[in-house]
Amino acid sequence: MSKLIIFSAPSGSGKSTIVNHLLQAGFDIEFSISATSRTPRGKEKDGVEYYFLTPEEFRKKIAADEFIEYEEVYKDTYYGTLASEIERISKKGKHIVFDVDVIGGLNIKKKYGDRALLIFIAPPSIDELRNRLIKRGTDSAEMINLRIEKATYELSFAPHFDVTIINDDLEKTKKEVESVLRKYLQK
Ligand code: ADP
Ligand code: 5GP
Numbered sequence: 001m002s003k004l005i006i007f008s009a010p011s012g013s014g015k016s017t018i019v020n021h022l023l024q025a026g027f028d029i030e031f032s033i034s035a036t037s038r039t040p041r042g043k044e045k046d047g048v049e050y051y052f053l054t055p056e057e058f059r060k061k062i063a064a065d066e067f068i069e070y071e072e073v074y075k076d077t078y079y080g081t082l083a084s085e086i087e088r089i090s091k092k093g094k095h096i097v098f099d100v101d102v103i104g105g106l107n108i109k110k111k112y113g114d115r116a117l118l119i120f121i122a123p124p125s126i127d128e129l130r131n132r133l134i135k136r137g138t139d140s141a142e143m144i145n146l147r148i149e150k151a152t153y154e155l156s157f158a159p160h161f162d163v164t165i166i167n168d169d170l171e172k173t174k175k176e177v178e179s180v181l182r183k184y185l186q187k
Contacts, residue, residue: 002090004112005029005181006098008105009121010151012133014167018121019099021174027181030094032085035061035070037078051082069100069107081108095185102157109162117184119177120161124168126151 009015023031035051037058046052053061055076062070062080070080081100089096098108102120109118123129129151133144158164163180167173 001115002086002093003095003185004086004098004108004116005095005184006100006105006108006116006118007121008100008102008118008154008157008161009167010123010129010154011147012129012136012151013121013123014132014170014173015099015121017170018167018173018177019097022097022177022181025178027185028094029097029181030089030092032081032089032096032098034085034098034100035067035078035080035082037076053078068111069104071101071104073101079104102154106157106160117163117180118161119180120158120164121173122155122158122164122166123151124166 007015007019019031023029033047033049033051035053035058037053037055040046040050040052044050055078058070058078058080061067061082062078066082066084067080068083068086070078072078079101081098081104086096098105100108105118109116123132126148130144130148133139133147139147165173165176165180
């Protein structure tokens with residue numbers, strides 16, 4: 001049976017870097033593509049990073065009970081995991097990797113229990129998180145402040161996760177995450 005590996009982290013902690021590394025590390029895993037009603041950024045393509053829906057389409061799917069979890073992060077901006085996505089990857093006999101926010105992660109874990117591993121990626125400190133967001137160069141100063149404010153709130157959920165990994169040295173983190181995954185998938 002497919003297992004679920006869920007990654008959550010404050011924005012800028014290195015979650016995408018780590019998930020992208022794992023997807024190329026030879027595990028029998030596939031990324032769960034979420035649905036969202038936000039518009040694509042940069043080179044994002046429908047069906048690759050996300051399934052891009054209109055708020056109207058998203059609400060229709062909510063009404064039809066097609067999500068295993070979803071959230072309206074701010075007005076008309078929804079993110080959610082479609083049941084069909086889990087079905088799609090399970091059918092291939094692969095394990096499923098999620099990149100969702102902390103609340104989404106906890107909701108999936110509640111539903112799937114021991115079939116799911118909840119991994120929290122934390123930055124070494126809030127100061128370092130700010131440095132990385134500045135260096136990444138994708139957010140305005142105002143957005144960075146918002147992300148930092150939210151990060152403090154999100155960090156308070158770490159104790160509810162199965163595993164917390166502090167992403168200080170990236171190479172060390174990659175090895176640690178690989179080792180956690182190897183053990184979990186063997187069980
Ligand atoms: P997230 O997906 O959590 O928002 P990213 O993977 O985009 O975070 O990482 C944020 C920035 O920090 C990127 O520019 C990334 O290259 C960098 N980064 C990731 N891990 C580390 C690390 N251990 N040390 C220094 N920089 C890192
Ligand atoms: P972004 O807009 O930067 O791609 O994502 C914003 C946030 O939404 C990130 O924290 C990401 O983990 C979260 N997210 C992405 N997909 C889902 C989902 O399906 N469900 C939930 N709950 N959060 C999601």
